[in-house]
Each structure stands twice: as structure tokens, then as C-alpha cells.
Amino acid sequence: MAEVRLAVVGAGVVGKRHIETIRSTASAELVAIVDPFPGAETTADEAGVPYYVDVRAMLRDSKPDGVIVATPTEHHLASCLAALESGAHVLVEKPISATLSEAEAIVAKSEQTGRHVLVGHHRRYYPQVHRAREIVRQGHLGRLVAVSGQWGLRKHEGYYEPDWRKRRAAGPVLTNLIHDMDCLRFICGEVTSISAETANNVRSAEKEDAAALIMSFENGALGSFVLSDQTCSPWAWEFATGENPAFPKTGRNVLRFMGTDASLEFPNLVVWRHDDGAGDWTTDIKPHPEALELGDAFERQIEHFCSVVHGEQVPQVTALDATRTLRATLAVFEAADSKQRVRL
Numbered sequence: 001m002a003e004v005r006l007a008v009v010g011a012g013v014v015g016k017r018h019i020e021t022i023r024s025t026a027s028a029e030l031v032a033i034v035d036p037f038p039g040a041e042t043t044a045d046e047a048g049v050p051y052y053v054d055v056r057a058m059l060r061d062s063k064p065d066g067v068i069v070a071t072p073t074e075h076h077l078a079s080c081l082a083a084l085e086s087g088a089h090v091l092v093e094k095p096i097s098a099t100l101s102e103a104e105a106i107v108a109k110s111e112q113t114g115r116h117v118l119v120g121h122h123r124r125y126y127p128q129v130h131r132a133r134e135i136v137r138q139g140h141l142g143r144l145v146a147v148s149g150q151w152g153l154r155k156h157e158g159y160y161e162p163d164w165r166k167r168r169a170a171g172p173v174l175t176n177l178i179h180d181m182d183c184l185r186f187i188c189g190e191v192t193s194i195s196a197e198t199a200n201n202v203r204s205a206e207k208e209d210a211a212a213l214i215m216s217f218e219n220g221a222l223g224s225f226v227l228s229d230q231t232c233s234p235w236a237w238e239f240a241t242g243e244n245p246a247f248p249k250t251g252r253n254v255l256r257f258m259g260t261d262a263s264l265e266f267p268n269l270v271v272w273r274h275d276d277g278a279g280d281w282t283t284d285i286k287p288h289p290e291a292l293e294l295g296d297a298f299e300r301q302i303e304h305f306c307s308v309v310h311g312e313q314v315p316q317v318t319a320l321d322a323t324r325t326l327r328a329t330l331a332v333f334e335a336a337d338s339k340q341r342v343r344l
């Protein structure tokens with residue numbers, strides 16, 4: 001089968017990861033890079049592909065089969081619309097967009113053009129996430145009653161230099177919590193309500209430094225989650241999995257799913273059960289770990305995107321699905337600002 005011709009729009013931190021992944025994936029070929037930042041020309045030279053500052057000029061000249069949109073979130077919409085209108089399929093980084101109306105515009109354009117949109121919730125390509133969904137949804141824990149999670153780390157100072165990273169659209173709720181929100185929806189089912197508080201006492205920027213939320217799920221389970229990008233802690237997905245070689249690995253679990261018969265620690269997949277099955281607090285309780293290879297989610301995501309472009313598969317994370325994840329995540333701000341419980 002012919003290689004899928006892919007262009008990358010936005011050659012920053014995550015764009016470069018896509019560029020490397022495409023270059024090492026047999027089914028894909030990198031055909032162009034778009035990024036107005038002059039340093040990106042070097043990235044294009046190194047990759048041996050044409051460099052553009054304007055997405056429409058690139059679409060006209062290179063006619064890619066697929067476009068990866070990895071610009072700052074607030075610019076996702078314009079590049080997605082241009083790519084879909086040109087007839088290309090799109091892999092857009094998460095969050096699909098900064099606002100719900102923009103997400104809806106992407107969904108509508110995808111339907112109108114008949115081109116697919118895959119959203120880069122890359123954790124969906126880890127076997128641990130699928131196994132956790134199976135454990136919860138097939139009733140291995142009995143009835144799911146409660147979920148708790150945390151995400152805490154301290155990002156380096158240089159991270160906050162660009163102005164866009166000081167804004168809410170780039171804060172830890174929309175940048176990081178959205179990953180956990182997507183996992184929680186995928187594993188437990190839809191979130192039906194959210195109450196939350198946010199704080200920005202450390203950096204005093206528009207973006208939040210911390211958030212705490214309480215949620216309910218469609219199956220009746222309750223959940224709580226705290227997060228901060230200003231804390232030194234070992235409890236964050238990136239540290240738990242070691243998925244990104246730039247960050248240390250602690251292997252500490254970050255989510256706990258608690259059921260009437262057993263509980264699950266995640267992502268290490270440890271099920272805790274009483275010796276006599278669904279016992280009570282008078283009987284011994286032991287861990288039952290399961291070992292699964294993590295693998296490279298970005299590699300699997302690109303391979304999946306190539307299959308989507310070839311028409312062999314439909315997107316694992318559609319624009320509509322990602323819009324629901326965005327809706328639940330934006331509800332954190334709505335709940336915190338209004339001091340009201342938000343029903344979804």
C-alpha cells in the first residue's frame with residue numbers, strides 16, 4: 001500500500017515528536033512542515049522537506065493526504081478547517097480546540113467535507129487504558145462506586161515564557177487534566193456533573209496553578225481529582241508511565257477505581273481483592289498485579305491515522321468524542337467561576 005503523505009503544522013514540542021514518529025513509520029511519509037517561527041526552517045531542512053509559514057500555501061503545493069495540527073490550541077481551528085477544505089484528513093492535537101463552538105465547527109466541517117478528524121488523545125493507544133476499561137466495565141470490581149486521582153508536578157520555568165502558556169487555554173486543566181478526563185470517560189463512562197475550585201496563588205497568571213474537582217458518572221459512581229503544575233510530586237501520569245524520556249519515571253499509580261468487590265490501581269493495573277473474594281474489612285486484602293507492555297502510543301497513533309486515511313479504520317477518537325471530553329474539562333472552569341455544580 002502507498003505511503004500516506006503527511007504534513008505537520010506546528011513544529012514545537014509535540015510537533016517534533018510527530019515529525020520523528022512519521023519519519024520512523026514505514027506506512028507514512030513526511031511531505032512538509034508549516035510553522036511561522038523561523039527556527040522551524042531548520043527542522044524542515046533536517047527532515048529534508050519543504051518549509052512553509054502559511055498552511056494554505058502548503059496545502060496548495062504539497063497536497064498532503066493527512067495533516068497533523070500541533071499548533072498552540074487557540075490556532076487549531078483555522079488549520080483544521082483549511083486542511084479539511086483541501087480534502088486532507090486531520091489529526092489534531094488535544095484539546096481539539098479551546099472552545100466548544102470551535103470544536104463544533106470542526107465537527108461540522110468534517111461532516112461537510114467527508115474527511116476524518118482524529119484527535120490526539122494519545123493515551124487511548126496504551127493497552128493499560130483498554131484493560132482498565134475492561135476491568136471496570138465487565139464488572140471485575142463489582143459495582144463501581146468511587147474514583148480518585150491526582151496529577152501533580154512542577155513544569156520548568158522556560159515552559160511559561162511564551163505568552164500563550166500564561167493563558168487559561170494553555171493551563172493544566174485544558175492541557176493536562178483533559179488527558180485524565182478523556183481516560184476517565186473512556187474507562188468509567190460519561191461524566192454527568194462537575195463541581196470545582198481553581199487557584200492561581202503561585203504564579204498569579206491568568207492560568208490556574210491548581211484545581212480540585214468532584215464529579216459524578218452516568219453509572220452513579222462519584223469521583224474526585226486534584227491537579228497542579230506547580231508542585232513537586234511523583235504522582236502524575238507522565239511519571240507513572242515514563243512515556244516521555246524527557247521526564248523521570250516513578251512508577252506510582254495515579255488513579256484508583258473502587259468497586260463493591262475489588263479496587264484497581266492505575267496505570268500499573270493492580271487489583272486489590274479480599275482473600276474470600278468480595279469480603280469485608282475483617283478479611284485480608286491482597287494486590288493482584290497484571291503486567292502489560294506500555295509501548296509507544298505516538299507510533300500507534302500515526303499508524304492508526306494512516307489506516308484512517310486509507311479508509312481501513314474509523315478514528316478511535318473522533319471529533320465528537322473529543323468534544324465531549326472538552327465539554328467535561330471546560331465544565332471545571334464553569335463550575336469554579338460560577339461556584340455552582342455544572343450538569344453535563
Ligand SMILES: NC(=O)c1ccc[n+]([C@@H]2O[C@H](COP(=O)([O-])OP(=O)(O)OC[C@H]3O[C@@H](n4cnc5c(N)ncnc54)[C@H](O)[C@@H]3O)[C@@H](O)[C@H]2O)c1
Pocket residue numbers: 009010011012013014015034035036037040055070071072073075079093094095120121122162175
Ligand atoms: N498529546 C500530548 O501529549 C501533547 C503534549 C504537548 C502538547 N500537546 C498539544 O499540542 C499543541 C502544541 O503544544 P506544544 O507544547 O507542542 O506547543 P509549542 O509552543 O512547543 O509548539 C507550537 C508550535 O506551533 C507554532 N505555531 C504557532 N502558530 C502557528 C500557526 N498558526 N501555524 C503553524 N504553526 C504555528 C509555534 O511557532 C510553535 O513552534 C497544544 O494544543 C497542546 O495542548 C499535546
